[in-house]
Amino acid sequence: MTHQLLIASPLEDATATALLTLAEASAAMIVVGREPGPASECLRRFPEAVLTAPGITSRFAVADGVRLAGRRAITVLDGRVGTLAVAVDAGRPNVLLTASTAHLAAARDIGLTVVQPGWPEDVEPLLRAALDAGEPVLIRLHRRPIEAAHPGGKPQLGTHRILRRGRSGLIAGAGVGIPALLQVTAVLAARGIRVTAAEMHTIRCGSGVDPVHTNGALFIGPAGLEDARHLVPIPFGSRSVAQLADAIQLALPHR
Amino acid sequence: MSGTESLFDRVEVGTVEAAAAGLAGPGARLVAALAEGVLGEGSHRLVVGSQLLRPAVSAALPSGWIDETAGRALGVAFGMAAALGGAERVWCLLDIESCDEGGTWEAARAAATAPATTLTACVMVPAHENLALRSFWDAAGWSVRDIDGGNVWEILGGLDQALALRTRPITLLVMSEPRVP
Numbered sequence: 103m104t105h106q107l108l109i110a111s112p113l114e115d116a117t118a119t120a121l122l123t124l125a126e127a128s129a130a131m132i133v134v135g136r137e138p139g140p141a142s143e144c145l146r147r148f149p150e151a152v153l154t155a156p157g158i159t160s161r162f163a164v165a166d167g168v169r170l171a172g173r174r175a176i177t178v179l180d181g182r183v184g185t186l187a188v189a190v191d192a193g194r195p196n197v198l199l200t201a202s203t204a205h206l207a208a209a210r211d212i213g214l215t216v217v218q219p220g221w222p223e224d225v226e227p228l229l230r231a232a233l234d235a236g237e238p239v240l241i242r243l244h245r246r247p248i249e250a251a252h253p254g255g256k257p258q259l260g261t262h263r264i265l266r267r268g269r270s271g272l273i274a275g276a277g278v279g280i281p282a283l284l285q286v287t288a289v290l291a292a293r294g295i296r297v298t299a300a301e302m303h304t305i306r307c308g309s310g311v312d313p314v315h316t317n318g319a320l321f322i323g324p325a326g327l328e329d330a331r332h333l334v335p336i337p338f339g340s341r342s343v344a345q346l347a348d349a350i351q352l353a354l355p356h357r
Numbered sequence: 358m359s360g361t362e363s364l365f366d367r368v369e370v371g372t373v374e375a376a377a378a379g380l381a382g383p384g385a386r387l388v389a390a391l392a393e394g395v396l397g398e399g400s401h402r403l404v405v406g407s408q409l410l411r412p413a414v415s416a417a418l419p420s421g422w423i424d425e426t427a428g429r430a431l432g433v434a435f436g437m438a439a440a441l442g443g444a445e446r447v448w449c450l451l452d453i454e455s456c457d458e459g460g461t462w463e464a465a466r467a468a469a470t471a472p473a474t475t476l477t478a479c480v481m482v483p484a485h486e487n488l489a490l491r492s493f494w495d496a497a498g499w500s501v502r503d504i505d506g507g508n509v510w511e512i513l514g515g516l517d518q519a520l521a522l523r524t525r526p527i528t529l530l531v532m533s534e535p536r537v538p
Contacts, residue, residue, distance in 0.1 A: 153471055170433065
C-alpha cells in the first residue's frame, strides 16, 4: 500500500510516509512524546505501532525495551528533549528522529552518528539503514523547501554522495546546506572552476566534521574525501550565493 | 500455564519457602515464588530495577533477566511488554528507591494509557509507605494489590492475580515488614 501525505515540510512528509510503511509492515515501533510529529498519522492508523511516553527519561527506556524484546524502535524527539546526554546510552542502537538543530550539538557531544537527508526520496532508505546500523543514529529533518531535483540513486549510510566531480577542490554540505552547495558549485562552474560537490548525509562521530556547522556552513577541502579532518567550514552568514561563491573560491586549496 | 490453572495447582508453598531460605537479602520469598512458579514457564520476561532485590534475583536466576537502573527499569519493561504484544508477560522488580525516580512515574503513566496489559510491577515497600505508594500507582491508572512479603500464600495469590489480569498493568505492593494489625 502506498501512503501519500502532506504535512509540514517535504522531509517531514516523506518521514511520515516512511513511518507508515514501517508500521504497516510491523518493521518498527515508534516511541513519541506528547507531540507525535511525523508519527501523527501513524498513531491514527496503526496505534499498536506507536507508544506514547511523554516523559523524557522514560521515552528512551521504552525504546530500549522495544529493542530488548526483539523489535526495532524509532524515537521521535521534540523540543523538550534537551538532555540527550543523560538519557541516551551511546552504546545502544537507537534511531532518534528530530527537527531541532539543538539536538545536533547534543548528538555530537555524546558521539552519535548524525544523518541529515537532503531530499525526501532519501528519507526512507536512510531510515531503514539507520534501523539496521546497530549503533545509535540521530536523523535530523530540516524544514526548508527543497528546490533541487533528486540526484538519483539510493544514499548509502556512512558514505558521502558525490553530486558533481571536479579537480579544483571539494565543497561539501549536508541537510539545509544542500541548496547552497548546488548553487555555489553552479556559480563556480560558470566561472570555469570545477569542484567536486559532496553531500555528507552521514556524519560519524570523530570524522572531523561538526554536525552543528552543517546547519550554517559549507565545507571546503582538497579534492577527494579521504580525510574529512581537512575540511574547513565556510559559514553562509547573510551572504548571497555569489558572495558565498567568492569566499569559497578564495579559500579553495587548488584554486 | 493455562488460562484456568492457578499457581497453587503447580507450586507448593513449602517449595517456595525452601527456595527462599537459600536466597540472600530481602524479598527472598517474592523472588523464590517468581522463580519457582512463574519464570520457568518460558513466556515471561524479568526486568530488575531494584538494588534491594538484586542479590536474591542473582542467586535464584543466574541469567535470563535484564538488569536496569532504578529510574529506567519500568520504562524498559513497558517497552518490552508493548513490543511483545501480549505474547509474553513482563515482570518488573522495583523498590521504594525506584519509586523516588521520576522515570518510574513517567513510565507508569505511559504504560497505563498504552496496551501494556501484560506488565506487572512488583514493588518492595516498607509497610508504613504502603498507603502513599498505593495512591500513586492507583492514580497512574494501574490495578494495585497489597501483599505481605513474608507470606508465601499471599505472594502466590498476588502473582496469580497478575497472571489472570489482561486488561491493564498491575502493581503488587510487597510489604517488606509484617502488616500492622
